Each structure stands twice: as C-alpha cells, then as structure tokens.
Amino acid sequence: MADLEGVYDPRFAELAERLSENLDTGEELGASVAVVVGGESVVDLWGGWADRRHMVPWRRDTITNVWSCTKTVTSLAALVLVDRGLLDVDASVARYWPEFAAGGKKGVLVRHLLSHTSGVSGWDRPVTVADVCDVPASTARLAAQAPWWPSGTASGCHLLNYGHLVGELIRRIDGRTLGRFVAEEIAGPFGADFHIGLPDSEFDRVADVVPPPFRSSDLAGADPNGVAVRTFTGPVGGAEESWRPQWRRAEIGAANGHGNARSLARIHSVIACGGTLDGMRLLSPRTVDQIFRQQTDGPDLVLGAHLRFGIGFGLPSPAVPYLPSGRICFWTGWGGSVVVIDTERQAAISYVMNRMGTGLLGSDRTDQYVTAAFASLEKART
Template sequence: MADLEGTCDARFADVADLLADNLASGEDLGASIAVTVDGRPVVDLWGGWADQEQVTPWRRDTITNVWSCTKTVTSLAALVLVERGLLDLDAPVARYWPQFAAQGKEGVRVRHLLSHTSGVSGWERPVTVADVLDVPTSTARLAAQTPWWPPGTASGYHLLNYGHLVGELVRRIDGRTLGRFVAEEITGPLGADFHIGLPDHEFDRVADVLPPPPRPVGLAGADPDGVAMKTFTGPMGGADESWHPEWRRAEIGAANGHGNARSLARIHSVIACGGTLDGVRLLSSRTIDAIFQQQSDGPDLVLGAHLRFGIGFGLPSPAVPYLPQGRICFWTGWGGSVVVIDTERRAAIAYVMNRMGAGQLGSARTAQYIEAAFAALD
C-alpha cells in the first residue's frame, strides 16, 4: 500500500485505501482526491508521482490538465453572469454575439450552448489544434458555421469548443476573457488553485498526463460527415498536446484547465452549499435550480451514450451507473478526472490524476472512488 499525504475523516477510510492500493499497483501514477461537506474538507489526499520516471513526488500543490472538468468551471462563470442578470438563458445567443446568427443560428438560445444542444459541437474541417489555440480566430469560425443538427432537439457533446462558445458570451458581456473572469470572480475570491490559461511561472508544478490506452475503433464505419466524426476529427489531437507551453497558456475553456482535486472540490462547493461559501456569494438557489432543469435525455450525437444534460452540467443517467440518483450534477475529464456535486448532501467530490485510464465518462478508478465516497456520505 502506497503512502498518502493529506487528511481524511475516518469514515472515508475506504476512499484512502483505494487510492493507496491504486498507487501501489501502478493503476494510478499520481493523483489527488478531495471531498467537502458543507464546504469543509473531509478528504484531502494526494500521493504518487508527478512524472513517469517517478523522480518528482506528487505534492500538495501539484496540478495537472483536467481536460473536460474545465467545462464545469466555464459553466459556473456563465451562471455567475446569469445570477447578476447579465445573461438570460432563454435569450438568443445573437443578442450578445450578433455574428453568431449566421447560417441559420438566429434561434440558438444561451441554454443550448450550455447544454450541448446548440448544433455546433465542433469546427468545420480542416482545423488543427494550433487553429483552436488561436481563440479569437477559431471562435469567429464557429459563429460563421451552419449547425449540424436542429438546435435544441438533441445533445451533441461540445468536445473542444464549449469554452470558445461560452467564453465568448462572457467576453462580450463582461469585457474580460474567460480565464481572467474565472481568476478574478471565482478562483481568486475562493482561494482555489485552478487556472484556465496557465502562467509560465506555474509550469514547474504541472504533472504531465500520460495518454490512456488506445481507444477502441468506435468511429469505424461511422458516417465520415456525421456529427460524431466531424466533432472527433475537427481537430483530432492526442493527450500529449497538453505537454506543450502553447496549450497551457491558451484559454481553452472546454479542456485545458489546470488544477487538482482540492481546487475543483473547493470551487464546486459553492453549488453544493447553496451558492455561498465562506462569505463569497456567487449564486442564488434560483440559479442553482437552473442547473437541474433537464435540457436533453437520450443518446448523445457525439458520444453515443445515453446522457442527460442540465444547464452547464451532466445529470445522472444510464451512462454513469456509479452515480446515485438525487439532486446531483457532474462532469468528467478525458482519462478519468471527475467532479460531482450533491446539493442534498451538500457535498462535492473530485478526483484528478495524471495516468489517464480507459472509459468514456470516467475510468474504472473514477467509479471506485465515487462509489466509495458516496458510501461514506450515506
């Protein structure tokens, strides 16, 4: 059993044992797990290695690319604007971003962007990762596109462009970029070590993610011009893209947030605790209620899985059997990172790692940790 650092309430001993076992076996290389209840940490554990060579330990302040868990923080930024009366979920996106009305998108609503139902789940090809890192140019390209399905009729996971779309609303309403807004309005006030757009002086704290096992050929035989194929290949990049300085510096609100489990749990404790944490008020109960308004329920056009989306977050569905029913919202990151918010238990759970695992909505390790955490909460 590997040594862990941090703190853990006795009732969460099974969570600690799982992490220690997975680190000892090599299933996890380096990782952190955090659980908060009523905003207070009851689990804050980390251990293992920050590098594949096993030279640098995973430390308290180690951070890594959390992939699509970034989307939850991006969503929270939009919800802060909703709370302040500056963003209307039922308004056309074009009210704030006139160019977005092009090519039949005048009816796309703000709630469609936040629930992956806008019809714009990726870029028209050809497009490269370098193109996506040029956020102003690649965002303008999205505004000029034709939707790939009738907006609002189904979800199609906005894999890499979610932050471009939502972040542009933030920028046009507030004037600040998404990363700066998050830093000044969310993570700064909460004291959370999370970054969308990482400064160079923080690079030495980053644990590079290790690519997951090769994906099954899930797109074999798929329509080359279908929604899934266009989304996954526009662009198609590997996990090692996140090792590059250009990736770290960019503000990719769908995929390049850097943080750890502690920071993700801290941020999302605001939702778990009714919108206020340690005197920082970001949301009201009414805005939190909007998260749980179901916007779609069925096979996702990109991922293929049966998903339910609310506003900005996934809701429990057949695709995530490790989540109990209840007033729960969540999302995962490629390879296994996850953040789960339970407003009934007033709990937030997060897991962040550098050895990416197989699986579409979390890895086998993700399921282990989340199930153990809920068993302790119950």
C-alpha cells in the first residue's frame, strides 16, 4: 500500500485505504482528499507524485488545475453579493450589465446564468483558447451574441464561459475582477490556498494534469451545429492548455482555478455550516437556501446527462449515483475532481488529482472516494 501523508479520523479509514490503493496501483499519479465536518477537518490526505517522471512528490502545498470545480467558487462569490443585497438572482442580467441585452438576451435572468440555462453556453465560432484567456475581450463577445436556445428552458453546461459571465456581473457590481474578489472575500479570510488567476510566483507548486485518454467517438454523430458540438468546439483545446502560463494567469472562473482538496473543502464548508465558518459570516441561511431552488430537472444540452441544477450548483440526480439523497449540492471537474456539500451533515468533501480519468461527472475514483466518505459520515451519525 502506498504511503499517505496528512491526517484523518480513524472513522474514515476506508477512504484512506481507497486513496492508498489507487496510488499503489498507478490509477492515481498524485492526489489529495479532504473532508471537513462542522468546520473541523477530519480528513486531510495527500500522496503520490506531482509529475509524470516520479521526480517531485505531491506535497502538502501542491496545487493543480481543478477545472470545473472552479465554478463552485465562482458561484459562491456571486452568492456573497446576493447576501449583501447587491445582486438579485431574479433580476435580468442586463440590469447590471446593459450590453448583455444585445442579441435577444434582454430576458435572461441572473439565475439563468447561475444555473447554466442562459442559452449562452459558449462562444460563436471561430474562437481560440487564447481568445478565452483574454477575459475582457471574450466577455464582450458573449454580451454581443445571440443565445443558442431559449433561456430558462433547459440547462446546457457553460463549460468555459461560466466565469466570464458570472465574473462580469461581479465586476460590474463590485468593481473588482472575479479573481481578486475571491482572493479578498473568500480564499484570504478563510485561509484557503485557492486561486483564480495564478501568480507566476506560485507556478513551481503546480502539478500539471495528465490528460485523459482521447476518445474520438465522444461527439460522433452529434449535430455539428447543435449546442453540444458548438460548446465543446468553441474553442477546441486539450487539457495540455492548462500547462501554459497564459492559461494559469488568466481569470477563467469556469475552469482554471488552482487549488487542492483541502482548500476546496475549506471554502465550501462555509455552505455546509449554514453560511458561517470560524465565527465569520459569509452567507445567511436564507442565501444558502437559494442554492437548493431547483431550476432544471432533465437532459443537459451539452453533457447529455439528466441533471438537476439549483442556483450555482448541481443537485443530486440519477446521473450522479454516488450521491445520496438529501440537502446536497455539488459539482465536478474534468477528469474527476469534485466538491460535495451536505448541509444536513455539515460536511464538505473534496478530491483533487493530476491524473485525469474519464467520465462526464466524475471518474470511477471519484465514485470510490465520495462513497467511502459518505459511508463514514453515516457511521459517525449512528
């Protein structure tokens, strides 16, 4: 069994065993898992390697690109403004961002952006990854284009532009960019090592992701002009893009957050605990309740899976069998990283790795860790 570093409550031994086994067999290259309950860390484990050559160990302060787990932090930032009475989820986006009304988007509401139902799940082609990294210019492009389906009628995961859209709302209201807002209002106050827009000084700590196996059949037979293809190919770019300095530096609030399981579990435990953590109030219970206002329940136009979205987070659905029922919200990152928040158990669970797996809503490893964590949480309640 591979050696692990960190600490864990003995009740979570099965979770530790699963991580150790996967590191031992090579299923994992390097990874971290964390569980926070009632604001207290009960699992903080890491192990393996930060590089493919097995030269640099995954350390306590190793961070990596967590892909779409970034979206949950972006959502939390928006909810902070909701809590302060500065952002109304039922108001039109154009109330705060007048240019967004162009192209027939006057009726798009803030909650449509936060629930992936705005009709703007990507950029009109042609668009490149370099364009996406130029956040002001690519955000202006989103404001100008027409929606790809009627807003509010269905979800279509906003793969790369979620943070451009929500981040622009934050900038229009607060004046700070998304990355700065997160640093000053969320990550900094709670001591979480999480970054949207990574300073060059932190590059040496990054474990580059190992891309998942290529599958040319993923979009085979799909309508070339349909929402899924337009979203996945606008722009075309592989996981290797995350190795580039321009990607790391940009504030891409849908996909380029850098952190580890500890920082994600720490941040999201404020939701698990009803909005207050370590005596610091970030959200009211009423604002936390907004997360669980179901907005959709059906096939996602981009991912194809049957999903339920609340405001800012996914909710348990048949597409995510490793989540139990209850007052739970979550989201995953490409390759398997995950954040799960259980407000009934006051628990936040996270897993972050560098060897990316396959699967749209978590990998087999994601399933193993989350299932083991919930089994231990259930034992702790009895």
